[in-house]
Amino acid sequence: MRTSECDIVIVGVGGQGVILISDVIGRAAVKAGKSVRGAETHGMAQRGGSVINHTRIGCRFSPMVAAGGADVLLALEPAEALRFAHFLSSDGVALVNTSPVLPVTVTTGIAAYPSLEEILAALRDVCRMAMPIDATALAKRAGTAQAMNVVMLGALSRYIPLPEGLLLDALAEVVLSKYLEANRRAFALGKAEVE
Amino acid sequence: MREYLLGNAAIARGLLEAGVGLVAGYPGTPSSEIIETLVDLKGDMPLHVEWSVNEKVALEVAAGGSWTGVRAAATMKHVGLNVAADPFMTLAYLGVGAGLVLISADDPYCHSSQNEQDSRRYAQFASIPCLDPADPQEARDMAAFGFDLSERFNIPVMLRPTTRVSHARADVQFGEPQPPCESPRFIKNPARRVALPVHARPLHTELVEKQSAIEQALQGTRWNRLTLRAEDGIIASGIAGLYAEEAVLDLDLDVSLLRIGTYPLPSSLIERMLRHVKRVLVVEELEPVVEEQVERLARKVNPGVEILGKGGLILREGELDLLQVRNAVARMRGLEEKQPLRIPAADKILPPRPPALCPGCSHRATYYAMRKVFGKKAVYPSDIGCYTMAVGMGTVDTCLCMGASITLASGIRFGGEPEDICCSLGDSTFLHGGMTGLLNAAYNKARITVTILDNSTTAMTGHQPHPGTGVTATGEPTIKVSLEALASALGAGLVETVDPNDLERTIECFQKAKEFPGLSVVIARQPCVIKARRSGSSRRSFTVSDDCQGCRICVDYGCPAIEFEGNKARINALCTGCGVCAKICPSSAISEVVR
Numbered sequence: 001m002r003t004s005e006c007d008i009v010i011v012g013v014g015g016q017g018v019i020l021i022s023d024v025i026g027r028a029a030v031k032a033g034k035s036v037r038g039a040e041t042h043g044m045a046q047r048g049g050s051v052i053n054h055t056r057i058g059c060r061f062s063p064m065v066a067a068g069g070a071d072v073l074l075a076l077e078p079a080e081a082l083r084f085a086h087f088l089s090s091d092g093v094a095l096v097n098t099s100p101v102l103p104v105t106v107t108t109g110i111a112a113y114p115s116l117e118e119i120l121a122a123l124r125d126v127c128r129m130a131m132p133i134d135a136t137a138l139a140k141r142a143g144t145a146q147a148m149n150v151v152m153l154g155a156l157s158r159y160i161p162l163p164e165g166l167l168l169d170a171l172a173e174v175v176l177s178k179y180l181e182a183n184r185r186a187f188a189l190g191k192a193e194v195e
Numbered sequence: 196m197r198e199y200l201l202g203n204a205a206i207a208r209g210l211l212e213a214g215v216g217l218v219a220g221y222p223g224t225p226s227s228e229i230i231e232t233l234v235d236l237k238g239d240m241p242l243h244v245e246w247s248v249n250e251k252v253a254l255e256v257a258a259g260g261s262w263t264g265v266r267a268a269a270t271m272k273h274v275g276l277n278v279a280a281d282p283f284m285t286l287a288y289l290g291v292g293a294g295l296v297l298i299s300a301d302d303p304y305c306h307s308s309q310n311e312q313d314s315r316r317y318a319q320f321a322s323i324p325c326l327d328p329a330d331p332q333e334a335r336d337m338a339a340f341g342f343d344l345s346e347r348f349n350i351p352v353m354l355r356p357t358t359r360v361s362h363a364r365a366d367v368q369f370g371e372p373q374p375p376c377e378s379p380r381f382i383k384n385p386a387r388r389v390a391l392p393v394h395a396r397p398l399h400t401e402l403v404e405k406q407s408a409i410e411q412a413l414q415g416t417r418w419n420r421l422t423l424r425a426e427d428g429i430i431a432s433g434i435a436g437l438y439a440e441e442a443v444l445d446l447d448l449d450v451s452l453l454r455i456g457t458y459p460l461p462s463s464l465i466e467r468m469l470r471h472v473k474r475v476l477v478v479e480e481l482e483p484v485v486e487e488q489v490e491r492l493a494r495k496v497n498p499g500v501e502i503l504g505k506g507g508l509i510l511r512e513g514e515l516d517l518l519q520v521r522n523a524v525a526r527m528r529g530l531e532e533k534q535p536l537r538i539p540a541a542d543k544i545l546p547p548r549p550p551a552l553c554p555g556c557s558h559r560a561t562y563y564a565m566r567k568v569f570g571k572k573a574v575y576p577s578d579i580g581c582y583t584m585a586v587g588m589g590t591v592d593t594c595l596c597m598g599a600s601i602t603l604a605s606g607i608r609f610g611g612e613p614e615d616i617c618c619s620l621g622d623s624t625f626l627h628g629g630m631t632g633l634l635n636a637a638y639n640k641a642r643i644t645v646t647i648l649d650n651s652t653t654a655m656t657g658h659q660p661h662p663g664t665g666v667t668a669t670g671e672p673t674i675k676v677s678l679e680a681l682a683s684a685l686g687a688g689l690v691e692t693v694d695p696n697d698l699e700r701t702i703e704c705f706q707k708a709k710e711f712p713g714l715s716v717v718i719a720r721q722p723c724v725i726k727a728r729r730s731g732s733s734r735r736s737f738t739v740s741d742d743c744q745g746c747r748i749c750v751d752y753g754c755p756a757i758e759f760e761g762n763k764a765r766i767n768a769l770c771t772g773c774g775v776c777a778k779i780c781p782s783s784a785i786s787e788v789v790r
Contacts (some may be wrong), residue, residue, distance in 0.1 A: 001444050001445065001447055003444050003445055004745075005440045009377065013548070014550075023199065023364075026199030026364055026366070027199050029199070029366070029727040030197055030198060030199050030366045034366075035365075035366050036199060036364075036365065036366050037330070037363065037364070037365050038363060039359060039362065039363050039364075040201070040362045040363075040364065041306075041362075042224055042225060042307070042362050042657075047550040047551060047552070047553065047581065047584065048548070048550055048551045048553065048755060049548055049549060049550035049551075050548050060358070061437050061438075061440065061441040061517075062330075062361060062437040062438050062441060062516070062517055063330070063363035063364070063365065064359065064516055064517065066516065066518045066521070066537065066781035067296060067516075067518050067535045067536060068518075068533065069517075075456070079545055079548070080548075082538070082540070082541045082544075082545055083541060083545055083548075084536070085536075085538050085541060086535060086536040086538055088536075088539075102758070103546050103547065103548035104549075104551050104572035104753065104755045105546045105547050105548070105549070106546045107750075107755065107757070107759065107767070108587065108750050108753070108757075108758070108759055109747075109750070109759040110546075111546035111547060112546065113546055114544040114545065114546075118540070118544055119544075120539035122538060122541065122544070123539075123542070126536060126538060126643075138487075164587075185300070192200050
């Protein structure tokens with residue numbers, strides 16, 4: 001029996017705004033009268049390392065998505081998509097920002113960064129669909145590169161059981177008002193990308 | 196009200212709703228956001244919130260508040276309770292005035308800790324009741340309930356969230372903050388406040404005698420839930436109860452389930468379960484605290500029952516998750532286990548992304564200069580903080596506990612180590628647990644160099660202020676203690692202060708300290724780059740010219756702002772303008788961009 005309406009794993013690199021996405025989803029879920037659970041990365045791991053957030057809509061159990069159980073993997077960074085791909089269910093969907101953030105191991109020439117094609121191919125082996133999204137470029141088009149995470153949230157909005165209006169209300173609560181219009185544009189561009 | 200709250204914010208809400216009047220803590224992942232939330236929410240309420248110098252201080256300040264008649268709480272991470280263990284053990288005897296709640300946040304899997312000790316053992320050790328929440332809602336409810344329990348039984352109460360409760364979010368129902376007690380007074384009562392042997396002996400008897408009454412009172416709370424069904428049972432505590440409940444639903448099984456959230460454990464519920472089942476699986480994170488009690492009770496009520504748990508199905512180390520618990524239940528029932536998905540491509544093609552010091556972090560510059568002066572053979576005891584991540588630079592040889600860099604360095608010297616010894620610790624760590632060690636080193640004549648990596652904040656846990664910053668937890672201006680004056684007063688023979696971004700001077704300072712025939716202290720002072728960026732201080736930027744010979748000296752320095760591409764170094768947008776790389780480039784190929 002299903003114990004959660006929708007299980008989402010959001011991954012990226014410290015500083016990309018992973019927590020904001022979960023915060024918006026959680027607030028929107030509360031507005032919708034649904035129970036919601038989330039788990040965050042704080043502390044040492046944040047310093048330039050991989051960041052993972054679990055968000056479970058319509059769930060009253062533990063805050064963590066089980067490996068092999070995610071309906072959606074939302075990746076703000078392509079290598080991180082593959083690093084956490086074991087969370088995807090075989091029916092799941094991976095939405096992947098195509099713009100890499102090179103780890104120090106790559107910038108210093110110790111390790112190599114795989115091509116986007118390799119990453120997407122490996123993702124497609126484990127889930128129903130892996131969709132690349134150039135969220136960084138779309139955010140710039142919306143008016144602020146910082147809103148890359150909100151572009152991805154817009155794309156995610158097509159796959160989660162929450163009304164768009166509530167997500168936008170929640171977004172308005174967490175974004176500074178002077179950036180709200182750009183963030184709304186970013187959301188719309190992300191959503192259009194998966195239509 | 197219902198909001199999507201972080202577990203630690205939910206705890207802060209619970210404290211406020213209980214009318215807490217004093218909260219003291221020392222930052223530590225995963226506990227820090229409790230006090231930060233209180234600072235955000237307290238408004239005009241007459242509530243004293245402080246970052247204390249360390250956890251022992253925090254618990255004692257909280258106890259003083261409690262004895263003066265205001266509800267008080269102390270917050271810390273699990274290893275902080277080791278520091279606070281001295282007052283903790285005896286407070287159980289002396290009791291409380293108004294309610295006293297100690298929050299010790301455990302970190303199974305060491306997400307951000309040096310060990311994964313189980314605070315439930317401490318509660319048991321001290322004979323103090325422990326509340327073990329499964330989620331943020333329970334954490335909020337238990338935080339408020341803890342004060343009532345504490346007052347009813349005249350005993351401190353421990354709230355023990357774990358990382359997956361403190362740093363979980365959930366929809367949480369909460370109410371309005373209540374004002375603290377208005378007419379506090381310390382009431383003199385030596386028989387209860389002075390732990391002389393003549394007082395302690397009867398207080399110990401009283402402590403032992405009230406245990407069963409506490410157990411009785413906790414047994415019927417909503418955090419202990421027994422559902423008797425088939426003759427297979429599961430007993431699960433804290434967050435493990437959620438995993439167990441979800442696993443049972445996922446597997447669609449008809450099993451009996453006892454969820455536990457309070458200690459001393461609800462023996463009669465456990466006995467009812469044991470009488471009902473033939474086989475029982477005990478699911479709990481870390482130590483077999485529940486399992487040992489289950490074994491003890493089973494000898495009495497059902498010696499034939501099969502008990503499963505640690506040493507087989509449930510690991511004693513690390514954190515549990517749904518898949519592990521589901522598989523343990525499946526194995527008990529002879530059902531197929533789910534294997535975690537392996538993705539060979541991921542292991543093969545993914546570059547590692549370890550946490551690292553930030554671009555432009557001054558700790559890197561300090562360690563570079565230190566290593567340059569003291570060399571490969573010197574011994575480098577280090578400590579707890581961001582700088583522990585510099586373990587790859589060859590200047591972090593030890594990390595034990597807060598402040599142990601100086602004392603380990605002393606012991607290594609007195610043990611007979613012939614090489615130079617240069618230890619390092621952060622400013623907050625020095626004030627927390629390093630001062631006594633420095634005094635001891637001076638008193639016992641340790642010839643070592645102590646480096647205080649002073650970034651003027653408690654960076655690792657989220658930039659909390661401390662006595663060296665000039666502000667309190669609530670942002671009020673206060674004294675700004677001088678590390679130089681402290682080091683001199685504690686007996687250091689040489690005290691030098693330097694800006695680590697001034698590499699030449701830093702090297703000179705370390706040279707001087709190395710040659711000094713006694714206890715030397717180098718204070719390497721440069722504000723944390725994250726804080727500097729947030730405060731909007733202007734950044735310079737640097738670039739690499741065609742003179743770059745591709746020697747990789749700057750790349751090996753390890754700053755994430757320096758990349759290596761096509762046999763040349765390149766500086767990316769992460770550059771904070773510290774300029775250290777320009778000073779170490781042998782070809783003078785790195786220079787500031789003139790705007």
